[in-house]
Amino acid sequence: MTHPDRAAVMWTRAAAGLSQPVSGLSLAVFRIALGALLLWDCWRFVRYDRIWRYWIAPEFHFTYAGFGWVTPLPGPWLYALWAGMGVCAFLVMIGLFYRVAIVALTVIFTYFFLLDKAEYLNHFYLVILFLILMCVLPAQRVLSVDAQRRAYRTRVPYAAVFILRAQMEIMLIFAGLVKLTPDWLAGEPLGLWLRAQADDFPFGVLFQQDWAIIAASWGTIALHLLGAPLLLWRRTRLATFMIYCVFHSANAMFFNIGIFPWLTIAATTIFFAPDWPHRAARWLLGRFENLPPLTRPSVPAMRPLSGVTLTAIVIWIAVQIFLPLRAGYFPSEVRWSGDGHRFSWRMRIYDRYGEGRFIVTAHGQEWTVDPVDYLSARQATKMLVRPDMIHQFALYLESIWLDRGYTEVTVRAEIRKSLNGRPLQTYVNPNVDLTAVSVLPMAADEWVLPSEVPVWGVADN
Numbered sequence: 001m002t003h004p005d006r007a008a009v010m011w012t013r014a015a016a017g018l019s020q021p022v023s024g025l026s027l028a029v030f031r032i033a034l035g036a037l038l039l040w041d042c043w044r045f046v047r048y049d050r051i052w053r054y055w056i057a058p059e060f061h062f063t064y065a066g067f068g069w070v071t072p073l074p075g076p077w078l079y080a081l082w083a084g085m086g087v088c089a090f091l092v093m094i095g096l097f098y099r100v101a102i103v104a105l106t107v108i109f110t111y112f113f114l115l116d117k118a119e120y121l122n123h124f125y126l127v128i129l130f131l132i133l134m135c136v137l138p139a140q141r142v143l144s145v146d147a148q149r150r151a152y153r154t155r156v157p158y159a160a161v162f163i164l165r166a167q168m169e170i171m172l173i174f175a176g177l178v179k180l181t182p183d184w185l186a187g188e189p190l191g192l193w194l195r196a197q198a199d200d201f202p203f204g205v206l207f208q209q210d211w212a213i214i215a216a217s218w219g220t221i222a223l224h225l226l227g228a229p230l231l232l233w234r235r236t237r238l239a240t241f242m243i244y245c246v247f248h249s250a251n252a253m254f255f256n257i258g259i260f261p262w263l264t265i266a267a268t269t270i271f272f273a274p275d276w277p278h279r280a281a282r283w284l285l286g287r288f289e290n291l292p293p294l295t296r297p298s299v300p301a302m303r304p305l306s307g308v309t310l311t312a313i314v315i316w317i318a319v320q321i322f323l324p325l326r327a328g329y330f331p332s333e334v335r336w337s338g339d340g341h342r343f344s345w346r347m348r349i350y351d352r353y354g355e356g357r358f359i360v361t362a363h364g365q366e367w368t369v370d371p372v373d374y375l376s377a378r379q380a381t382k383m384l385v386r387p388d389m390i391h392q393f394a395l396y397l398e399s400i401w402l403d404r405g406y407t408e409v410t411v412r413a414e415i416r417k418s419l420n421g422r423p424l425q426t427y428v429n430p431n432v433d434l435t436a437v438s439v440l441p442m443a444a445d446e447w448v449l450p451s452e453v454p455v456w457g458v459a460d461n
Contacts, residue, residue: 011310014310015304015305015307015310016304017158018157018158018159018162018305018310018313019157019158019159019302019303019304019305020157020158020302021155021156021157021158021302022155022156022157022158022161022274022275023142023154023155023156023273023274023275023278024138024139024141024142024154024155024156024160024274025142025143025274025275025276025277025278026161026269026270026272026273026274026275026276026277027137027138027139027141027156027160027161027164027270027274028095028139028140028141028142028143028144028277029143029266029269029277030139030164030266030267030269030270031092031093031095031098031134031139031140031143031144032093032094032095032143033262033263033266033269034092034093034127034130034131034134034263034266035089035090035091035092035093035094036089036093037259037262037263037266038085038089038092038105038109038127038259039086039089039090039093040259041258041259042082042083042085042086042089043086044258045082046082051078051079051082052075053376053378054115054116054119054378055072055078055112055115055116056072056075056078057376058116058375058376058379059374060374060375060379060393060396061115061116061117061118062116062117062118062379062383062389062392062393063114063116063117063392064114064117065441067114070111070114070115071115072115081108081111081112082112084104084108085105085108085109085112088101088102088104088105088108089105092105092134094144094145095139095140095143095144095145095146095147096144096145096146097146098139098140098144098146099135099140102131102134102135102139103135105131106128106131106132106134106135109124109127109128109131110128110131113125113128116379117388117389118378118379118382118383118389120342121258121260122260122345122346122347123257123258123259123260123263123347125342125343126171126260126263127263129167129320130164130167130267133163133164133167137156137160137163137164138152138156138160139160140152141153141154141155141156142154155302156274157302157305158274159305159309159313161270161274162313163313163316163317164267164270165232165270165271166317166320167320168228168231168267168268168270168271169228169229169231169232170317170320170321170324171345172224172227172228172231173224173225173228174324174344174345175224175345175347176220176221176222176223176224176225176228177224177225177324178324178344178345178346178349179217179220179221179224179349180221181335181349182454182455182456182457183335183419183420183455183456183457184217184221184349185217185218185457186214186217186455186456186457186458186459186460187210187213187214187217187457187458187459188351188420188421188456188457188458188460188461189349189350189351189420189421190213190216190217190220191207191210191213191217191457191458191461192351192420192421192461193254193255193351194207194213194216194254195207195208195213195461197254210458210459213458214458220247223243223244223247227240227243227244231268231271232271237271237272241268241269241271241272244264244265244268245265248261248262248264248265249261251348255348257348260347323343323344324343324344324345326340326344326442327339327340327341327344328340329442330442330443330444331443331444332444332445332448332450333450333451334346335349335350335419335420335451336417336419336450336451337387337444337445337448338385338386338387338388339444339445341386350419350420351419351420351421352385352417352418352419352420353385353417353418353424354381354384354385354415354416354417354418354427355384355415355416355424356371356384356413356414356415356416356427357369357370357371357413357414357415358371358393358394358397358411358412358413358414359411359412359413359414360397360398360401360409360410360411361409361410361411361412362401362406362407362408362409362410363406363407363408369397371383371384371393374393374396374397374400375393384415384417384427385417385427387428387439387445387447387448388439390413390415390428390434391434391437391438391439391445394411394413394434394435395411395434395435397409397411398411398435409435410433410435410436411433411434411435412430412431412432412433412434413428413430413434414426414430415427415428419451419456420456421456421460421461422451422453422456423453425449425451425452425453426449427448427449428447428448428449429446429447429448429449432447434447
């Protein structure tokens, strides 16, 4: 058999396997959990007035490359749009007008995500990925109001479950791989964070022990690199899931990371058999009464996946693998430079602190600019440790002085940064005019100075 023939056979087998009909229950449970968590997050943002603090109060917003046209609506419209997102999340949860609601929810959530790069969080990115997938998956076929109104088939193609499993495997594996850094293996910054909370918990005395910090750091890596594959094996799936539940609950207790722990737990249930909710309900009822034997009716075959659908699945997975790997292309150290940091599942592995000022020069005059004079404290804190945002803010300052009638404006930055508790070090070249350089998409920026301390661990604090 020639290589093209083998490829064709593999392609045909993949299409046939992904077309197999399975229960739509696990997909529906994930839909309900996703909608409920986003509804809860909408309420949290309103309760803590984050809409005002993140998108209305700041005069300047850090935009993503290619999305500078995405700007905040007037304040009242932002609140209305946020309320609309809450309504859409509720409709997705109950499965009413699902297709319209999930598309609207995806568009609105992505809009708020793109408004300001300072508000980037990995779990917001994960939500967007899930929402995009849910736009094309038949998650409304069971446990939904739509299913009560229409005669949906209760089975879904295995591809609907497979793509969510693949997305979770990629996220979990890379969440472990990116922690294989000298600092994390030496216990930082986990030690820095846990020791700061030692007095808040009865068992906080452990946080003062180097061995406990090292064990927790290495255990986290093992949980991701070993636990993620074990979720694929039926015999180890439940035990691994329970360990993940404990792990994410601890994260929710120790760190302020919003819905992420609960979202990850909900998404991890997709690894169980597609009909696990039915099995769980039977097991529970069986504790109280005798149930008749479970019969499995014959299920008609589904139409094989089209070549377009299978190609889309391959492309999606390839892109999700490429984005985290791209950081390895840069000759710089991602922990310090930030090159390739976003969209790569580097979650809670850095502690970065920066302080500094900007120097604007024009017409022989010089002005010293404190970032908080133009940014919110939150924006300034994020900006001072991220080169692309430092560069964008320098261009913003240049535009302000140009609007004031000055010409030949230069902007320099005197910034010092600490990574994972290291002593403060000069971060960007203070002699470089930031308006005359650019941020390179696939190369290290020469105006970002290298870290002087390669490894920093719990013993160094």
